[in-house]
Amino acid sequence: xxxxxxxxxxxxxxxxxxxxxxxxxxxxxxxxxxxxxxxxxxxxxxxxxxxxxxxxxxxxxxxxxxxxxxxxxxxxxxxxxxxxxxxxxxxxxxxxxxxxxxxxxxxxxxxxxxxxxxxxxxxxxxxxxxxxxxxxxxxxxxxxxxxxxxxxxxxxxxxxxxxxxxxxxxxxxxxxxxxxxxxxxxxxxxxxxxxxxxxxxxxxxxxxxxxxxxxxxxxxxxxxxxxxxxxxxxxxxxxxxxxxxxxxxxxxxxxxxxxxxxxxxxxxxxxxxxxxxxxxxxxxxxxxxxxxxxxxxxxxxxxxxxxxxxxxxxxxxxxxxxxxxxxxxxxxxxxxxxxxxxxxxxxxxxxxxxxxxxxxxxxxxxxxxxxxxxxxxxxxxxxxxxxxxxxxxxxxxxxxxxxxxxxxxxxxxxxxxxxxxxxxxxxxxxxxxxxxxxxxxxxxxxxxxxxxxxxxxxxxxxxxxxxxxxxxxxxxxxxxxxxxxxxxxxxxxxxxxxxxxxxxxxxxxxxxxxxxxxxxxxxxxxxxxxxxxxxxxxxxxxxxxxxxxxxxxxxxxxxxxxxxxxxxxxxxxxxxxxxxxxxxxxxxxxxxxxxxxxxxxxxxxxxxxxxxxxxxxxxxxxxxxxxxxxxxxxxxxxxxxxxxxxxxxxxxxxxxxxxxxxxxxxxxxxxxxxxxxxxxxxxxxxxxxxxxxxxxxxxxxxxxxxxxxxxxxxxxxxxxxxxxxxx
Amino acid sequence: xxxxxxxxxxxxxxxxxxxxxxxxxxxxxxxxxxxxxxxxxxxxxxxxxxxxxxxxxxxxxxxxxxxxxxxxxxxxxxxxxxxxxxxxxxxxxxxxxxxxxxxxxxxxxxxxxxxxxxxxxxxxxxxxxxxxxxxxxxxxxxxxxxxxxxxxxxxx
Numbered sequence: 001x002x003x004x005x006x007x008x009x010x011x012x013x014x015x016x017x018x019x020x021x022x023x024x025x026x027x028x029x030x031x032x033x034x035x036x037x038x039x040x041x042x043x044x045x046x047x048x049x050x051x052x053x054x055x056x057x058x059x060x061x062x063x064x065x066x067x068x069x070x071x072x073x074x075x076x077x078x079x080x081x082x083x084x085x086x087x088x089x090x091x092x093x094x095x096x097x098x099x100x101x102x103x104x105x106x107x108x109x110x111x112x113x114x115x116x117x118x119x120x121x122x123x124x125x126x127x128x129x130x131x132x133x134x135x136x137x138x139x140x141x142x143x144x145x146x147x148x149x150x151x152x153x154x155x156x157x158x159x160x161x162x163x164x165x166x167x168x169x170x171x172x173x174x175x176x177x178x179x180x181x182x183x184x185x186x187x188x189x190x191x192x193x194x195x196x197x198x199x200x201x202x203x204x205x206x207x208x209x210x211x212x213x214x215x216x217x218x219x220x221x222x223x224x225x226x227x228x229x230x231x232x233x234x235x236x237x238x239x240x241x242x243x244x245x246x247x248x249x250x251x252x253x254x255x256x257x258x259x260x261x262x263x264x265x266x267x268x269x270x271x272x273x274x275x276x277x278x279x280x281x282x283x284x285x286x287x288x289x290x291x292x293x294x295x296x297x298x299x300x301x302x303x304x305x306x307x308x309x310x311x312x313x314x315x316x317x318x319x320x321x322x323x324x325x326x327x328x329x330x331x332x333x334x335x336x337x338x339x340x341x342x343x344x345x346x347x348x349x350x351x352x353x354x355x356x357x358x359x360x361x362x363x364x365x366x367x368x369x370x371x372x373x374x375x376x377x378x379x380x381x382x383x384x385x386x387x388x389x390x391x392x393x394x395x396x397x398x399x400x401x402x403x404x405x406x407x408x409x410x411x412x413x414x415x416x417x418x419x420x421x422x423x424x425x426x427x428x429x430x431x432x433x434x435x436x437x438x439x440x441x442x443x444x445x446x447x448x449x450x451x452x453x454x455x456x457x458x459x460x461x462x463x464x465x466x467x468x469x470x471x472x473x474x475x476x477x478x479x480x481x482x483x484x485x486x487x488x489x490x491x492x493x494x495x496x497x498x499x500x501x502x503x504x505x506x507x508x509x510x511x512x513x514x515x516x517x518x519x520x521x522x523x524x525x526x527x528x529x530x531x532x533x534x535x536x537x538x539x540x541x542x543x544x545x546x547x548x549x550x551x552x553x554x555x556x557x558x559x560x561x562x563x564x565x566x567x568x569x570x571x572x573x574x575x576x577x578x579x580x581x582x583x584x585x586x587x588x589x590x591x592x593x594x595x596x597x598x599x600x601x602x603x604x605x606x607x608x609x610x611x612x613x614x615x616x617x618x619x620x621x622x623x624x625x626x627x628x629x630x631x632x633x634x635x636x637x638x639x640x641x642x643x644x645x646x647x648x649x650x651x652x653x654x655x656x657x658x659x660x661x662x663x664x665x666x667x668x669x670x671x672x673x674x675x676x677x678x679x680x681x682x683x684x685x686x687x688x689x690x691x692x693x694x695x696x697x698x699x700x701x702x703x704x705x706x707x708x709x710x711x712x713x714x715x716x717x718x719x720x721x722x723x724x725x726x727x
Numbered sequence: 728x729x730x731x732x733x734x735x736x737x738x739x740x741x742x743x744x745x746x747x748x749x750x751x752x753x754x755x756x757x758x759x760x761x762x763x764x765x766x767x768x769x770x771x772x773x774x775x776x777x778x779x780x781x782x783x784x785x786x787x788x789x790x791x792x793x794x795x796x797x798x799x800x801x802x803x804x805x806x807x808x809x810x811x812x813x814x815x816x817x818x819x820x821x822x823x824x825x826x827x828x829x830x831x832x833x834x835x836x837x838x839x840x841x842x843x844x845x846x847x848x849x850x851x852x853x854x855x856x857x858x859x860x861x862x863x864x865x866x867x868x869x870x871x872x873x874x875x876x877x878x879x880x881x882x883x
Contacts, residue, residue, distance in 0.1 A: 075826050221810060224824065225806075226804050232764075286752050361826070632865060657769055658860065664864070666859070672867070
């Protein structure tokens with residue numbers, strides 16, 4: 001396959017070591033000896049690799065060019081810049097000479113310990129990439145610099161302590177000598193030992209030259225001229241195409257009724273039955289799609305048969321009414337006791353419909369299985385997984401090391417691409433026609449209907465308020481399917497409420513579910529933040545004042561509140577028909593958001609005019625990129641809060657494409673989104689999922705202020721808004 | 728199968744495909760012009776926006792049969808030699824893309840807008856760009872990039 005230099009191709013280990021000239025600087029993990037070998041000596045490198053479990057983060061050439069490897073997926077969140085930038089910071093590399101490529105997908109070499117100690121995973125989920133790789137990349141960068149400085153010291157025969165480095169140049173001030181990293185390549189030597197740098201030995205925040213500065217993202221030029229390669233763009237010689245018909249009832253099993261007729265169609269190579277689908281392999285995509293459209297299939301009933309998503313809320317209310325508790329997610333104090341001493345008890349139910357990822361690149365992958373069925377090459381846009389080889393070894397019954405994953409850019413992830421169902425499907429097809437490569441494409445309809453949704457849920461919030469207005473107790477019952485998928489985000493640890501209880505009550509409907517950006521935080525923060533404002537409204541307290549009291553023991557959270565009050569000019573009067581609403585979210589980073597809305601009382605359409613966010617995310621590696629994440633998170637929030645909805649009738653998904661599953665379009669965006677990033681020297685926290693869950697609460701709270709009415713069912717469609725106005 | 732002659736990016740391409748094949752599959756899967764993206768197949772997302780004789784159109788709903796008569800087809804690959812069209816430059820300057828998947832289509836739509844009107848108002852931009860979805864939510868940066876590119880174009 002053609003390798004475009006603008007494209008960051010992933011390489012397998014062998015290619016990786018063969019490619020280019022120069023020196024590969026392999027910096028070992030803690031306590032391991034570093035290895036330094038010329039890239040032309042493949043044998044030697046391989047021997048070293050066999051001996052040492054090493055990580056190779058950088059390749060340095062004599063012309064000064066550096067390639068730094070990114071171990072994380074790039075789905076628009078900026079890892080292709082942020083992780084190499086952290087490395088380059090400690091290495092004191094000249095960023096203008098840096099090229100970034102995906103690292104090989106080998107978790108023992110490139111995994112992050114961020115999930116649990118003593119494990120290594122390549123898993124770009126949960127807004128944890130920068131957070132989990134920050135220390136790893138800094139230490140490795142510092143070790144690379146250590147080797148360079150020691151080599152220069154030896155070369156010049158001067159003490160290493162007298163050397164300084166900046167932008168890929170080492171200087172010995174006493175003699176006025178200078179040498180660039182590239183020029184130093186022929187003189188590189190390995191020190192006897194290499195320190196395992198502790199945090200204290202790394203740079204101080206004030207000394208950062210790259211982190212926290214405005215650095216353009218490395219992959220953007222390729223994204224404006226059409227050369228950025230997504231998996232769906234991969235074309236290989238002799239490639240054939242695969243499509244699957246998965247029906248429109250999750251869990252249903254197909255019986256194909258017209259196999260002979262399909263097999264006779266032009267271009268059809270093979271029919272491949274799955275438990276839940278009928279697969280077709282054809283010579284080209286249009287013939288595969290045509291054959292798919294002609295399939296006659298008898299579908300079995302399934303657990304989802306008879307399920308109606310709108311009607312099920314009655315059941316959810318009954319489940320919430322039960323006296324016996326569900327699984328306790330968190331508990332402090334004694335909530336039931338706080339009810340007894342309360343002067344007023346507030347209770348409300350909040351509802352959330354299913355939502356769909358709608359990443360703009362439909363699921364797809366390209367897999368080539370070797371003729372002996374013992375090896376596989378996989379091209380995929382994946383958020384990776386617990387299994388870095390994405391289920392392919394299991395499908396083919398081969399060891400993981402025989403599977404080589406070429407990570408491509410992701411046309412959106414949002415949690416959908418951390419599940420490997422689509423990769424496994426492609427492996428099944430590719431095995432059938434080995435050694436021909438197969439490109440599997442899900443149509444948009446496939447992607448939507450056989451989607452994995454954020455679960456439908458009901459939140460029952462009950463708050464006990466004392467005579468002096470103190471919220472003394474807060475109970476949060478989540479009803480829905482999917483455990484953490486519905487229960488994440490119930491945490492209220494930033495609010496000084498003495499008695500708290502959060503529990504999850506299980507339901508199950510046989511509908512496919514998955515993490516969707518911010519997971520349970522979207523629905524749960526909507527419910528929590530709405531209840532806070534409901535109390536404030538009823539007690540005639542400014543919602544900011546109430547939150548200020550609640551955050552008295554959480555200074556970092558409070559700082560985001562005060563900042564957003566300032567930048568949104570919270571107390572300034574607004575034009576007639578406008579109102580502001582506020583909402584707080586913790587998701588690693590802490591953020592408080594304010595929106596300004598108006599409502600068309602005839603159509604029921606809500607318009608968000610402005611959004612403001614103050615965010616504390618610890619050290620900010622790329623400020624402009626963090627702002628982009630906030631902007632995008634708010635847009636996705638507005639989209640999901642105002643219009644996105646999957647509805648299910650008798651198990652059948654009622655939407656099919658963007659004509660009936662409506663995403664936010666440009667005419668409905670706010671005029672501005674203003675972001676303030678609070679300064680911090682703390683370890684970086686994730687930013688990808690903090691903005692989205694602010695939106696539901698902020699809009700509902702602005703609506704309450706504007707109309708005195710409650711919006712308690714997401715999405716706030718015009719019909720529901722009109723209904724609320726009539727209530 | 729039928730033979731077609733297509734004028735794409737000032738080059739003539741010969742293809743043999745089924746009658747009625749969508750121009751999108753011809754461009755992407757038969758000719759390897761993969762900068763034009765598939766997003767929905769029903770002209771709802773704009774990821775496949777190309778120019779036909781200078782007009783922005785959604786390739787996914789166009790049949791190859793109707794565009795092999797000498798019409799000039801332009802894709803993102805043919806927009807500029809080195810990615811240096813003022814719109815592309817502004818896109819980089821404003822760091823507009825996130826995942827980037829929709830941006831070929833966004834750029835082609837924006838170029839068509841600015842060719843007709845280099846100084847569009849915000850409302851005109853929103854109306855003209857409304858058919859192009861961006862799931863990452865980069866809309867504000869797209870607007871800023873269009874305004875920036877418009878100024879460059881108007882100054883020429």
